[in-house]
Amino acid sequence: MRRMTARPANAHQARLLKLLRDGGPNSRAQLGDQIDLSRSKLAVEVDRLLETGLAVADGLAASRGGRRSHNIRLNPELRFLGVDIGATSVDVAVTNAELEILGHLNQPMDVREGPVAVFEQVLSMAAKLRATGLAEGFDGAGIGVPGPVRFPEGVPVAPPIMPGWDGFPVREALSQELGCPVMVDNDVNLMAMGERHAGVARSVGDFLCVKIGTGIGCGIVAGGDVHRGVTGSAGDIGHIQAVPEGRPCACGNRGCLEAHFSGAALARDAVEAAEQGLSEELAARLAANGTLTAVDVAAAAAAGDATALALIREGGNRVGQVIAALVSFFNPGLVVIGGGVTGLGHTLLAAIRTQVYRQSLPLATGNLPIVLGELGPTAGVIGAARLISDHLFSPA
Amino acid sequence: MRRMTARPANAHQARLLKLLRDGGPNSRAQLGDQIDLSRSKLAVEVDRLLETGLAVADGLAASRGGRRSHNIRLNPELRFLGVDIGATSVDVAVTNAELEILGHLNQPMDVREGPVAVFEQVLSMAAKLRATGLAEGFDGAGIGVPGPVRFPEGVPVAPPIMPGWDGFPVREALSQELGCPVMVDNDVNLMAMGERHAGVARSVGDFLCVKIGTGIGCGIVAGGDVHRGVTGSAGDIGHIQAVPEGRPCACGNRGCLEAHFSGAALARDAVEAAEQGLSEELAARLAANGTLTAVDVAAAAAAGDATALALIREGGNRVGQVIAALVSFFNPGLVVIGGGVTGLGHTLLAAIRTQVYRQSLPLATGNLPIVLGELGPTAGVIGAARLISDHLFSPA
DNA sequence: CCCTCTTTGTCCTGTGAGTGGGAAAAGTTG
DNA sequence: CAACTTTTCCCACTCACAGGACAAAGAGGG
The missing domain is CATH 3.30.420.40 (ATPase, nucleotide binding domain)
Known part of the structure; x- marks a missing residue:
C-alpha cells in the first residue's frame, strides 16, 4: 500500500480529523453535532476527506429515529x-x-x-x-x-x-x-x-506530569499546550536543589533532587543499605541478582521491609517538597506521577501527598488530585x- | 463628552486597535504593512473604526516618496x-x-x-x-x-x-x-x-516577573499570555519553603520565603540589627523615624553599612535560590525583579544572579538576563x- | 400494508467577506 | 512641467458558507 501523503486542506478538515481521532468512528450527523458548520459545508469537507483517503466510509450507523447515517472513520490503514x-x-x-x-x-x-x-x-x-x-x-x-x-x-x-x-x-x-x-x-x-490523550489527565488543561525514572523530569501543560520553555529545557527539575549542601551530583552541584531520589539514586541507596546489613530482604535480593533496582525496593517494601519503606518515604518527601514548590508556583489542576518508580505505588504517593498538602497553600491544594499515571510504559x-x-x- | 461604548466588531478591527495602541498613530499604509489584508478591506475596516469613534483622523503623515497619507490614531479622548x-x-x-x-x-x-x-x-x-x-x-x-x-x-x-x-x-x-x-x-x-507592554519585557514571550514588596509574588508569562493557574493562585511563591525548619510564617508553616525575605521581613531584621547595636547607621535611622523600612536599609547599604549589605545579600540568596528552582522548571527567557525593594538595587540583583547562575543548568541560564523592572511603581x-x-x- | 413523521443526504441559490485591478487624486523629484 | 510614487476610491469577480427545498431512507402506528 502506498502511504497517505494527503494533509487536511483547511482548518475544518483538521478539526474533523481530530474529532475522528479522539472520538472514534462517527456518523456524519454526529460530526455535525460537534462542529459548527452547515450540513452542506460539512458534507463537502467530509467528501474531500474521503477522496483524499484520509477517512473512509464504514458501514451504516444505528438509526436515531429516522434514516440511518453512514459511518465515517479514519483510514484504518494509517499507521x-x-x-x-x-x-x-x-x-x-x-x-x-x-x-x-x-x-x-x-x-x-x-x-x-x-x-x-x-x-x-x-x-x-x-x-x-x-x-x-x-x-x-x-x-x-x-x-x-x-x-x-x-x-x-x-x-x-x-x-x-x-x-x-x-x-x-x-x-x-x-x-x-x-x-x-x-x-x-x-x-x-x-x-x-x-x-x-488517553490517561488520567483527559480533559485537564493545566497539569504537571512528574516522571521519575533514571532521572527526574516534569512535563508542563498550560492551557492545554505543552510548555517547553525558551530553550526547550522547561521541566528539567532533576537539578533543583532539594537538600542544602546535600549529596554531590553529576552536574557539579550538591543536593540536586536527582541525586537524592530517582531510579538510580534509589538503587544505590538500596545496595548500600543491603551491604550495611540494614535489610535482610534487600540483602537477599542483592545476593540473588548481584544488583538492585527500584523494582527490588518495591518488592521489599511490599513484603513489609522497613528499610525499603523508609527509603521510599524519604525519597517521596524530597520529591514532594519540590512538587509543593512547583504547585505553589504553577497552581495546576492535577499532578500525575509516572515513570519507572511508579511501582513503588501507594507508599511513594502518600509521602508526596503529605508534603504537598502540608507545604502548599490550601487554595492551591484544595482540589488538587495527585495520582499515578494510568498508562505506564x-x-x-x-x-x-x-x-x-x-x-x-x-x-x- | 459621552463615553465610548463601541467595541470592535470583528477580529480585524481588534487587531487594528491593538496596533494603534502599541504603535501609536499610523498611516493607513503603515497599517497595511503590518496586517495581512487587502487595501480595500483595510480601508473598509478603518472607516468603520472612524465611524464608531474608536479611532480618529489625525492630520497628514510624512510622505514616503509619493502622496501623503492621512494619519489614524486612537480617539485621544479615550481614558x-x-x-x-x-x-x-x-x-x-x-x-x-x-x-x-x-x-x-x-x-x-x-x-x-x-x-x-x-x-x-x-x-x-x-x-x-x-x-x-x-x-x-x-x-x-x-x-x-x-x-x-x-x-x-x-x-x-x-x-x-x-x-x-x-x-x-x-x-x-x-x-x-x-x-x-x-x-x-x-x-x-x-x-x-x-x-x-512598556518595560524591559517588551516582546518577550516567556518570562517571570518577581515582585518583592510587602510579600513576594511572581507573574508568569507563557507564550505571551499570563498564566493564572486553575484557581488563580499561580505565582504565589511567597510560601515556598526556602529554609528547612526556618522561621515561622503567618501561614502556619516554617521557613517560607516570605518569612525570610520581603519588605516586611527585611524591616523586622533591620530593626533587630539596630537594637542589637550591630549597625550604627540603622540605629540612627531607627532613632530618627521610630521605625525602619526597606528604604532605610537601602540607604544604609548605599552608605556602605556592612550589616545592611549583609541583610540584602542574604535575602538575595534566599530569593535567588527559589528563582533558580523556578528557572529550572519554567525555562524563561527573562527574569524581571520589581516591587518595593528594587531600591536595594545592584546588591540584591548580584546576590540573586549568583544563586541562579550557580544552581540552574547552563542551558537554562545561558542567555538568561536577570534585570530590574524598568517602570517602577x-x-x-x-x-x-x-x-x-x-x-x-x-x-x- | 399503508400512511405519517423523523432523520439524513443532496442540490441550489443568495449573501457577505474579501481579493485584485484600474483609475483618479495627491504628492515628490528632476 | 513631465515622469514617477504612493495613496485612495471604486468596481467586478471569486469564494466560502448558510439555509431552504427536496428526495431518500427508515421508524412507528393503525
Whole structure:
C-alpha cells in the first residue's frame, strides 16, 4: 500500500480529523453535532476527506429515529510509529490513526551508545513490528528523547545524560530513514501528552506530569499546550536543589533532587543499605541478582521491609517538597506521577501527598488530585503518536 | 463628552486597535504593512473604526516618496483607569488609549481595612484625577489586588493578607460605581503585563516577573499570555519553603520565603540589627523615624553599612535560590525583579544572579538576563490599563 | 400494508467577506 | 512641467458558507 501523503486542506478538515481521532468512528450527523458548520459545508469537507483517503466510509450507523447515517472513520490503514527513548531502554509502538496501540516492543539499551547505535536498534524494532503485518509502512513518527530538544528543528541540545546526541539532527535523520514525517520532543513532555490523550489527565488543561525514572523530569501543560520553555529545557527539575549542601551530583552541584531520589539514586541507596546489613530482604535480593533496582525496593517494601519503606518515604518527601514548590508556583489542576518508580505505588504517593498538602497553600491544594499515571510504559509512545498526529492533522 | 461604548466588531478591527495602541498613530499604509489584508478591506475596516469613534483622523503623515497619507490614531479622548492596590498603598492612574500615563496618584493605605474603605479611597482618587481635567469619565478600568483572583468573575479568593476581601465582587461593584467595564487581576500579574507592554519585557514571550514588596509574588508569562493557574493562585511563591525548619510564617508553616525575605521581613531584621547595636547607621535611622523600612536599609547599604549589605545579600540568596528552582522548571527567557525593594538595587540583583547562575543548568541560564523592572511603581497601573484595553479591544 | 413523521443526504441559490485591478487624486523629484 | 510614487476610491469577480427545498431512507402506528 502506498502511504497517505494527503494533509487536511483547511482548518475544518483538521478539526474533523481530530474529532475522528479522539472520538472514534462517527456518523456524519454526529460530526455535525460537534462542529459548527452547515450540513452542506460539512458534507463537502467530509467528501474531500474521503477522496483524499484520509477517512473512509464504514458501514451504516444505528438509526436515531429516522434514516440511518453512514459511518465515517479514519483510514484504518494509517499507521503511526511512537518511539520513546529512555535512559536505559527503548519503547517502540505502532498505532492506528485513533492512536490505539497495535504492537509494542521494549528493549533495554543505553542511550550513551550514541544516536547511531540507538537508531539502528529503533529501526530494527520498527522493522520487526512491520514484519508482523501490523503495518506496511508508517505515515508519521513521534520520537521522545531523554533530554532537552530544540522543538522546531527536532534536535537535542546539551543533553546531560546523553553526550554525543548534542545537535544530532534526529528529526531529519529519522525522517530520511523512515520515509515519513517525524517530530521530536522531550520524553517527559510526551508522557504528559499521552496521559492527556488517553490517561488520567483527559480533559485537564493545566497539569504537571512528574516522571521519575533514571532521572527526574516534569512535563508542563498550560492551557492545554505543552510548555517547553525558551530553550526547550522547561521541566528539567532533576537539578533543583532539594537538600542544602546535600549529596554531590553529576552536574557539579550538591543536593540536586536527582541525586537524592530517582531510579538510580534509589538503587544505590538500596545496595548500600543491603551491604550495611540494614535489610535482610534487600540483602537477599542483592545476593540473588548481584544488583538492585527500584523494582527490588518495591518488592521489599511490599513484603513489609522497613528499610525499603523508609527509603521510599524519604525519597517521596524530597520529591514532594519540590512538587509543593512547583504547585505553589504553577497552581495546576492535577499532578500525575509516572515513570519507572511508579511501582513503588501507594507508599511513594502518600509521602508526596503529605508534603504537598502540608507545604502548599490550601487554595492551591484544595482540589488538587495527585495520582499515578494510568498508562505506564505506554504513555510515552502514545504521546509520541499524538505528537505526530497533531502535526499531520493540522492544515499544511 | 459621552463615553465610548463601541467595541470592535470583528477580529480585524481588534487587531487594528491593538496596533494603534502599541504603535501609536499610523498611516493607513503603515497599517497595511503590518496586517495581512487587502487595501480595500483595510480601508473598509478603518472607516468603520472612524465611524464608531474608536479611532480618529489625525492630520497628514510624512510622505514616503509619493502622496501623503492621512494619519489614524486612537480617539485621544479615550481614558482608562489603572488601579494598583498594594498591601500598604494604592496607586491610581489615568491613561489615554495608547496607555500613556496622564496622571498618577499614590497614597498609603492598609488593604486590611476592607474593600469598602479601600474603594472609597480609590474612587476619591479617581475623582481627583478627573477634577484636574485629565478625564471627563472612564472607558474602562483595570484593578490589581494583592492576592489570588478568580479571573473570569473578577473576585478575590481566599487572599491571605486581605481578609474581608474573600468573595467580594470587586469587578461588579466597581463597574457599577465607575459606570464602565472593569477587569480585576492579581497585582503581580499586572506588573508583568506592564513590563511586557512598556518595560524591559517588551516582546518577550516567556518570562517571570518577581515582585518583592510587602510579600513576594511572581507573574508568569507563557507564550505571551499570563498564566493564572486553575484557581488563580499561580505565582504565589511567597510560601515556598526556602529554609528547612526556618522561621515561622503567618501561614502556619516554617521557613517560607516570605518569612525570610520581603519588605516586611527585611524591616523586622533591620530593626533587630539596630537594637542589637550591630549597625550604627540603622540605629540612627531607627532613632530618627521610630521605625525602619526597606528604604532605610537601602540607604544604609548605599552608605556602605556592612550589616545592611549583609541583610540584602542574604535575602538575595534566599530569593535567588527559589528563582533558580523556578528557572529550572519554567525555562524563561527573562527574569524581571520589581516591587518595593528594587531600591536595594545592584546588591540584591548580584546576590540573586549568583544563586541562579550557580544552581540552574547552563542551558537554562545561558542567555538568561536577570534585570530590574524598568517602570517602577507605574508598572502595575500600566498593566491594569493594558488588561482592560486588551479586553475592550477584543471582538464582542 | 399503508400512511405519517423523523432523520439524513443532496442540490441550489443568495449573501457577505474579501481579493485584485484600474483609475483618479495627491504628492515628490528632476 | 513631465515622469514617477504612493495613496485612495471604486468596481467586478471569486469564494466560502448558510439555509431552504427536496428526495431518500427508515421508524412507528393503525
